[in-house]
Amino acid sequence: MAAPHAVPAIELAHMTVSYGASPVLWDVDATFPAGAMSAIVGPNGSGKSTLLRAALGLVPADAGRATILGQPAREAMRRVAYVPQREAVDWDFPITVREVVEMGRYPSVGWIRRLRAEDRAIVDESLERVGMGPFAGRQIGQLSGGQRQRVFVARALAQRAELLVLDEPFAGIDARTEAALLGLLAELRDREGRSVVMVHHDLQTVREVVDWVLLLNVRAVASGPVATTMTPENLRRAYGAGEVGLDEREGAAWAG
Amino acid sequence: MGWLIDLLPLPYTDAVVVIGAAVLGIAAGVLGALAVLPRRSLVGDALAHSALPGVAIAFLVTGAKDPASLLVGAGIAGLIGALMMVGIERTSRIRPDAAIGVVLSSFFSLGIVLLTYISSTGNSEQAGLETYLFGQAAGLLERDVAVMAGLAAGAIACVAIGFRPLKASIFDRAFAASIGLRVRVVELASTALLVVAIVIGLRSVGAILMVAMLIVPTVAARQLTNRLSRLLPLAGLIGGAVGAVGALASARAEVPTGPVIVLTGTVVVLAAVLLAPGRGVVWQAARRRGERRTARSSGVLIDLETALHAGPPPTPSELAMASARPARDVRRGLRDLGRAGLLEHDGDRVRLSESGAAAAHTALEGRRLWSAWLEHGWRLDPGDAREPDPRDLRGSLGDDLVERLIAMDGGARP
Ligand SMILES: Nc1ncnc2c1ncn2[C@@H]1O[C@H](COP(=O)(O)OP(=O)(O)OP(=O)(O)O)[C@@H](O)[C@H]1O
Numbered sequence: 001m002a003a004p005h006a007v008p009a010i011e012l013a014h015m016t017v018s019y020g021a022s023p024v025l026w027d028v029d030a031t032f033p034a035g036a037m038s039a040i041v042g043p044n045g046s047g048k049s050t051l052l053r054a055a056l057g058l059v060p061a062d063a064g065r066a067t068i069l070g071q072p073a074r075e076a077m078r079r080v081a082y083v084p085q086r087e088a089v090d091w092d093f094p095i096t097v098r099e100v101v102e103m104g105r106y107p108s109v110g111w112i113r114r115l116r117a118e119d120r121a122i123v124d125e126s127l128e129r130v131g132m133g134p135f136a137g138r139q140i141g142q143l144s145g146g147q148r149q150r151v152f153v154a155r156a157l158a159q160r161a162e163l164l165v166l167d168e169p170f171a172g173i174d175a176r177t178e179a180a181l182l183g184l185l186a187e188l189r190d191r192e193g194r195s196v197v198m199v200h201h202d203l204q205t206v207r208e209v210v211d212w213v214l215l216l217n218v219r220a221v222a223s224g225p226v227a228t229t230m231t232p233e234n235l236r237r238a239y240g241a242g243e244v245g246l247d248e249r250e251g252a253a254w255a256g
Numbered sequence: 257m258g259w260l261i262d263l264l265p266l267p268y269t270d271a272v273v274v275i276g277a278a279v280l281g282i283a284a285g286v287l288g289a290l291a292v293l294p295r296r297s298l299v300g301d302a303l304a305h306s307a308l309p310g311v312a313i314a315f316l317v318t319g320a321k322d323p324a325s326l327l328v329g330a331g332i333a334g335l336i337g338a339l340m341m342v343g344i345e346r347t348s349r350i351r352p353d354a355a356i357g358v359v360l361s362s363f364f365s366l367g368i369v370l371l372t373y374i375s376s377t378g379n380s381e382q383a384g385l386e387t388y389l390f391g392q393a394a395g396l397l398e399r400d401v402a403v404m405a406g407l408a409a410g411a412i413a414c415v416a417i418g419f420r421p422l423k424a425s426i427f428d429r430a431f432a433a434s435i436g437l438r439v440r441v442v443e444l445a446s447t448a449l450l451v452v453a454i455v456i457g458l459r460s461v462g463a464i465l466m467v468a469m470l471i472v473p474t475v476a477a478r479q480l481t482n483r484l485s486r487l488l489p490l491a492g493l494i495g496g497a498v499g500a501v502g503a504l505a506s507a508r509a510e511v512p513t514g515p516v517i518v519l520t521g522t523v524v525v526l527a528a529v530l531l532a533p534g535r536g537v538v539w540q541a542a543r544r545r546g547e548r549r550t551a552r553s554s555g556v557l558i559d560l561e562t563a564l565h566a567g568p569p570p571t572p573s574e575l576a577m578a579s580a581r582p583a584r585d586v587r588r589g590l591r592d593l594g595r596a597g598l599l600e601h602d603g604d605r606v607r608l609s610e611s612g613a614a615a616a617h618t619a620l621e622g623r624r625l626w627s628a629w630l631e632h633g634w635r636l637d638p639g640d641a642r643e644p645d646p647r648d649l650r651g652s653l654g655d656d657l658v659e660r661l662i663a664m665d666g667g668a669r670p
């Protein structure tokens with residue numbers, strides 16, 4: 001992963017985004033290499049989700065440019081699977097778990113054509129991968145919080161996209177499933193050369209499984225390969241030096 | 257359409273009315289779901305009310321009570337109302353509910369003013385325009401019904417073709433947009449379809465109560481299914497039935513159709529809310545009661561087995577004492593067990609019958625299996641998310657896992 005592919009997965013140039021008065025992202029330059037697993041790390045409210053959404057063109061940027069897999073965000077949408085931090089779906093909607101995952105096949109099947117046998121196989125496999133196979137017939141609201149999250153990860157898997165953009169995909173997911181899913185993502189990267197960009201708060205895990213990291217706090221604090229980027233110095237710059245608890249967090253991060 | 261009319265065992269005029277009302281019910285049922293599921297039912301209400309001034313203006317313009325031109329007027333006014341609601345929501349800080357209120361009341365007021373003006377002109381043609389308020393299915397002509405059926409078929413075909421975009425944009429707007437769907441276009445189209453449904457039903461159900469015809473079928477169908485692909489046809493079916501029954505009743509009783517249809521719909525919704533299998537209130541209460549009863553009698557059964565092991569057959573009150581269970585529960589549990597033929601009475605003392613002993617044995621084995629699961633279950637890896645059910649471990653985990661569990665527990669099966 002040291003040598004990034006010629007075309008990066010996501011490339012941001014001078015990205016500035018604001019919701020109200022003051023910018024929540026300020027002049028961020030960042031590159032996430034293709035065929036690698038990357039993480040965005042930073043404290044709450046540092047603009048991680050905003051960065052992903054701006055990169056995908058889901059919130060307008062005040063300035064700057066986002067390129068995804070070498071294309072402008074709009075045109076690359078079909079090549080990307082995105083799992084937002086919190087799904088704003090209608091949990092009472094009459095739809096089953098399986099049908100939700102089937103939606104992941106719409107980009108390749110189209111809006112009208114029937115799902116082919118291979119699409120159904122992909123849906124089954126995605127459900128199995130997140131351990132939700134036995135729940136396929138349940139209405140989506142009749143699941144626990146973590147199970148709901150797993151369904152949306154499964155939908156992203158079913159998209160078979162070249163780039164997976166995951167915003168805290170493991171929030172509310174138990175440790176064992178998280179490990180299994182991380183293994184799966186690594187497998188997708190290694191076997192099929194797919195790219196993963198995710199927001200993840202567990203620095204320990206980031207250190208263990210991720211290739212490339214962006215430390216973010218309104219501005220890009222540092223980015224690069226994990227080993228040379230996640231230094232105590234940089235972490236302090238991202239999370240704030242005087243903050244209580246940083247030392248424990250850092251201690252935990254280094255312990256592994 | 258002639259053959260359908262001939263098919264019904266009704267006088268010609270009644271048959272036309274029933275078919276017309278069924279068509280409007282089917283259309284309102286299927287298309288109403290597009291308003292109810294995204295929680296925009298009251299948009300349907302506002303659209304129906306805004307159609308009224310359209311009817312009046314069309315009459316003023318054409319000077320005749322030709323249903324087709326009146327309905328075109330209704331459709332145009334409904335669309336204008338829809339666009340105004342969207343405009344108000346987008347450009348001002350008024351929330352959708354308030355925007356609905358503003359459009360509904362202003363358009364309806366305009367409609368009433370115009371209708372009053374028209375009736376004061378003494379134009380003999382105008383008699384009967386007020387049926388657009390409360391609806392009058394009686395007097396529908398075969399020609400009208402044919403137009404309604406054509407519109408309904410077209411609109412329902414649109415829903416069938418646009419099924420996936422509609423489903424995706426209602427369920428998960430952000431995802432639909434992220435895979436390249438023009439969500440705004442889909443929403444506009446579904447509003448337009450809603451207007452079509454209203455136009456179809458306006459004359460028979462009336463502007464004031466049309467919203468019920470849009471809501472009732474989906475609410476009832478939602479009680480019966482968890483899948484959109486079944487909900488839509490089901491809503492159409494329920495809507496059609498409600499429409500036909502209501503129209504027939506109103507024609508016979510010579511009262512406005514709208515209220516009768518709405519009352520019919522209310523009965524259907526009540527029945528669905530109370531009785532629907534799985535979700536119905538009565539159904540759930542019955543299930544909970546059954547569960548409580550089963551739990552009570554199997555608890556008492558095991559207590560009795562334990563007491564019989566320890567000493568002579570107990571009386572009910574001794575059993576209650578020994579098992580620290582309220583005496584009333586024990587009495588009821590014993591009554592249920594007795595009815596199932598599991599007990600033998602010896603004066604006021606109770607023993608287990610032969611089948612009772614077998615049942616106690618099974619229950620105890622279930623408990624033992626559950627303890628084994630708690631102790632060793634973590635070592636069994638089902639490889640999926642099979643959920644153990646404490647009441648029926650074998651059924652929920654499958655025979656293979658249970659056999660492995662028993663082996664792990666040291667073959668502790670007598
Ligand atoms: N819709 C919004 N309107 C106004 N401000 C917003 C909005 N969404 C986010 N913000 C602000 O923008 C900043 C960045 O938010 P963002 O969601 O990107 O943070 P984050 O890094 O993802 O945080 P977390 O770790 O809590 O998910 C925060 O200060 C937040 O208050």
Ligand SMILES: [Mg+2]
Nearest residue numbers: 048049050085
């Ligand atoms: Mg976030």
